[in-house]
Amino acid sequence: MYDQLKDLKGQLETTLTQFSDLQTELTQVFEQNAELEIENQHLRDLLRELQRTLPEAPETTQQGLSKSRQVLEKLYEEGFHVCREFYGTRRKQDEECAFCLEVIYRDQ
Numbered sequence: 769m770y771d772q773l774k775d776l777k778g779q780l781e782t783t784l785t786q787f788s789d790l791q792t793e794l795t796q797v798f799e800q801n802a803e804l805e806i807e808n809q810h811l812r813d814l815l816r817e818l819q820r821t822l823p824e825a826p827e828t829t830q831q832g833l834s835k836s837r838q839v840l841e842k843l844y845e846e847g848f849h850v851c852r853e854f855y856g857t858r859r860k861q862d863e864e865c866a867f868c869l870e871v872i873y874r875d876q
């Protein structure tokens with residue numbers, strides 16, 4: 769009887785540990801989700817702002833970048849990836865991304 773109780777206690781403790789691990793993971797997922805939503809909103813605002821402020825014409829500027837590339841360049845400068853691989857995610861510590869640079873500056 770005593771051994772059974774001890775076993776049961778052990779099982780309960782294991783279950784409790786698993787439960788709180790799951791809880792921690794769930795919290796992280798929620799936090800990540802909230803972060804992504806904020807980032808997404810930030811990107812939308814920025815895009816809207818860029819579309820509003822960039823001149824409609826001419827299509828190319830002194831630097832020879834088209835308007836859409838200027839938008840990508842601005843996004844990149846704001847610290848976001850514009851490459852297909854990581855589009856919309858934040859560049860960690862503003863690291864350079866060869867994929868992004870390729871997208872913005874490759875020959876038209």
Ligand SMILES: [Zn+2]
Pocket residue numbers: 849850851853854865866867868
């Ligand atoms: Zn990138």
